Amino acid sequence: MILAPSWLVAVAVLTALSVPAARALTGLEGSAVWVVALAFVVLLFASVFLHEVAHGLVARARGQQPHEFVLTLWGGHTAFGGAAPTPATNAIVAIVGPAVNLLLGALFWGALALDVVPRGTVLWALLWSGAVTNGFVGVFNLLPGLPLDGGRVLEAAVWAATKSRYTGTVAAGWVGRVVAAGVVVWALLGPLSGGASSVVDVMWAVLIGVFLWSGASAAIRSARSQRNVEGVTLDSVGHRAVTVGHGDSLAHAGAVAAAAGVQDVVLLSPDGRPAAYVDRAAAASVPAQVAGSTPVTAVSVPLPVGATVDGTLVGHALLNDLARATRLSPVVVALVDGRVAGLVRASDVIAAIRA
Known part of the structure; x- marks a missing residue:
């Protein structure tokens, strides 16, 4: 008591x-x-x-x-x-x-x-x-x-x-x-x-x-927040992303993203693990004439091992997985069948629950 x-x-x-x-x-x-x-x-x-x-x-x-x-x-x-x-x-x-x-x-x-x-x-x-x-x-x-x-x-x-x-x-x-x-x-x-x-x-x-x-x-x-929690999916809180190699240029990464109609890019390490993601603001600050000679790693943020979530989960299960992953990084990679499906930012998750 x-x-x-x-x-x-x-x-x-x-x-x-x-x-x-x-x-x-x-x-x-x-x-x-x-x-x-x-x-x-x-x-x-x-x-x-x-x-x-x-x-x-x-x-x-x-x-x-x-x-x-x-x-x-x-x-x-x-x-x-x-x-x-x-x-x-x-x-x-x-x-x-x-x-x-x-x-x-x-x-x-x-x-x-x-x-x-x-x-x-x-x-x-x-x-x-x-x-x-x-x-x-x-x-x-x-x-x-x-x-x-x-x-x-x-x-x-x-x-x-x-x-x-x-x-x-x-x-x-x-x-x-x-x-x-x-x-x-x-x-x-x-x-x-x-x-x-x-x-x-x-x-x-x-x-x-x-x-x-x-x-x-x-x-x-509380009921409204609970309803929002139950409706949380990868589509509602994440952004689709494409992948490029660790040694690719910023220009190549931009072309791949544009072809897919997305803004987020994830870098894969040589062993295929999501190792980093492109910082949009940093990438936008690079002049177009030098993007081809700028390694994509120069405008990327490293991702720690484990900063991934199961993109097939929904509701409380997805939030629990996000809570685990975002303790490692405020931005995490969503995987579906082992492949990169998108990026999820903790700030977007909070905004979705409060909406």
Whole structure:
């Protein structure tokens, strides 16, 4: 479990906000009421932690690997090693978190209903706090919009119906934006309609709305990047190239490239390995009248051994191969059936994913 620095801010703010409720429920004053308020907050985050652990345990049972449980200013989240492989797993992992909170809320409420704990005592106040906060966390997280768990369920439903994870994420992200806007509107309309909401309540609700909007927008951007990743091919990120010998002239290399209608040229070593590529800017700076006597190696950039990728790969597989190769050189050669098919520049790959 990781406690983000913002978690301490949340503890301090929520403790201060809980003091009036703790005072009303227990009648305590002074430092005692602050201790009870802090206990409310600790109980809340303990429930959030159990919420995240439930996500992790069910995800592991469904084949996902949870990496960490993080408590933050806005509650918590579970980081996984990869995305859910199926809509069913996505929905089941998402819904189990709120289900745990609703179960805890019911247990706390059941303990209150037994009426064996005297009203107004600290224990009674803690039971009341556990029932209310778990009920709120469970219901709120079931709202159908990302980044909430209910948004993951909606995402899974649309994904299953359309057979497109991208469509599911974008749809749930836009609903999440609607939910975020609704929270802000609700917060602002309360005081305007004569409600009893305090300034702090309004500010807190607006902050939650902003957080939800940010999370929904991030989900939409991530889905678009993911779609771009899945569509990565040699044709989308690379440029066709021709090959020339290590001892050829720049003029010969230019003629071969022009005949093929391409701009990139790869030099082959005597053993047939891609050994270098022509720097376009350097080649363009050579006067035409001396290109025939200029060795192509004079305007070429050496390629280290291993700076090649399999040009038949697509999507994540191609990106993984590119990640390996571009650690050696920012420009790599794509091979198809052992023959040079093109050049791929790391900058073009990044631009394609962001497009």
